[in-house]
Amino acid sequence: AIQLTQSPSSLSASVGDRVTITCRASQGIASALAWYQQKPGKPPQLLIYDASSLESGVPSRFSGSGSGADFTLTITSLQPEDFAIYYCQQFNNYPLTFGGGTKLEIK
Amino acid sequence: QVQLLESGGGVVQPGRSLRLSCAASGFSFSEYGMHWVRQAPGKGLQWVAVISHDGSEKSYADSVRGRFTISRDNSKNTLHLDLNRLTVEDTAVYYCAKGPWILDYWGQGVLVTVSP
Numbered sequence: 001a002i003q004l005t006q007s008p009s010s011l012s013a014s015v016g017d018r019v020t021i022t023c024r025a026s027q028g029i030a031s032a033l034a035w036y037q038q039k040p041g042k043p044p045q046l047l048i049y050d051a052s053s054l055e056s057g058v059p060s061r062f063s064g065s066g067s068g069a070d071f072t073l074t075i076t077s078l079q080p081e082d083f084a085i086y087y088c089q090q091f092n093n094y095p096l097t098f099g100g101g102t103k104l105e106i107k
Numbered sequence: 108q109v110q111l112l113e114s115g116g117g118v119v120q121p122g123r124s125l126r127l128s129c130a131a132s133g134f135s136f137s138e139y140g141m142h143w144v145r146q147a148p149g150k151g152l153q154w155v156a157v158i159s160h161d162g163s164e165k166s167y168a169d170s171v172r173g174r175f176t177i178s179r180d181n182s183k184n185t186l187h188l189d190l191n192r193l194t195v196e197d198t199a200v201y202y203c204a205k206g207p208w209i210l211d212y213w214g215q216g217v218l219v220t221v222s223p
Contacts, residue, residue, distance in 0.1 A: 001169075034209050036152075043202050043213035044152065055211065087152055091208040094166045096142070096154040 002026050002090050006099035012107040017078045021102045023071045023088035032092035035064055035073045038101075039084045047086075048073065080106075109133040109212040111203050116217035121194055129186040129203030129214055137161070137181040140207030143188045145199035146216075153199075156188065157206060170196075193221045 003026040013019050023033065031051040036044035046055045048064035051071055061076045075082055083106050088099040115127040129141070143155040156167045156177040165177050176189040186203050198221045204210035 032208070036210075038152075043204075043216055044210070045213075046209065046211050049209045049211075089152075089210070094157065095168050096157070098152040098154065101151045 001095050002029060002092065002097050004088050004090055004097055004099035006086075006088055006102050008102060009100060010103040010105065012105050013078055014107045015078055015080060018074065018076045019078060019104065021073045021086055021088075021104075023066075023073070023099050025069045025071075025090055025092075028068045029090045029092035031067045032090055033064075033066070033071050034089045034091065035062075036087045036089065037082075037084045038087065044087060075104075078104075109205065111205065111212060111214035113201065113203055113214045113217035116201065116219045118220045118222060119193055121221055121223060123193055125190045125193065125219060127188040127190065127201055127203075127217060127219070129188075131184045131186065131203075131205070134205065134212075136179075136184040139205055141177075141179060141186045142204045142206050142210060143177060143186075144202045144204055144210070144213075145197075146202070147196075147199045150199075155201070158186070160207070190219065193219075195221050195223075197221050 005024045033051045035048040038044040047058050052064045063074050086102045110132045112130045140159050142157045158165050158177045162179050174192045178187045200216040202216045203214045205212040
């Protein structure tokens with residue numbers, strides 16, 4: 001199974017900051033990567049698919065990049081509603097796998 | 108709008124069985140592969156199983172293969188997950204999600220607690 005390693009596992013930032021979360025795959029997955037946001041008690045919400053495509057309705061301050069084995073999620077100008085846990089997920093092959101998550105907290 | 112509504116969760120003893128269901132609406136259910144994903148309390152997301160749009164193909168995580176069975180009834184727009192030989196490690200919130208590859212819609216989840 002393809003392993004996804006996210007870093008950092010937690011991150012403190014302030015409203016208005018720019019943050020970057022990385023996701024490294026144990027083998028190349030082309031652009032078969034998605035990013036999700038999860039808030040407490042809620043299901044995950046799709047943010048980015050195909051590594052860099054913004055899901056409809058997601059604010060443009062979210063962006064994704066990368067291909068092969070290294071990927072990033074960037075959030076520019078953090079808003080209060082962005083403090084949550086973020087997961088990457090590969091869909092290059094089964095079993096689908098998720099990264100361990102990055103908890104974004106308010107500084 | 109797309110809606111996914113899980114049901115069937117609860118508290119069960121180790122070794123027992125449970126059936127989860129997911130009622131889908133707002134999209135052409137029979138055209139999409141569907142997934143189950145679970146999340147243990149305080150932990151990350153773990154993919155469980157997938158079924159193709161017509162039910163002809165299924166795939167499972169190693170941790171549940173042989174114990175869990177995914178199925179669907181396209182006439183009723185319903186997805187199922189049969190959980191057998193449950194262990195305490197299966198305690199989690201179980202989500203159904205619309206595929207086929209990118210999980211663009213998720214249900215609210217249903218809690219399964221396996222406890223002696």
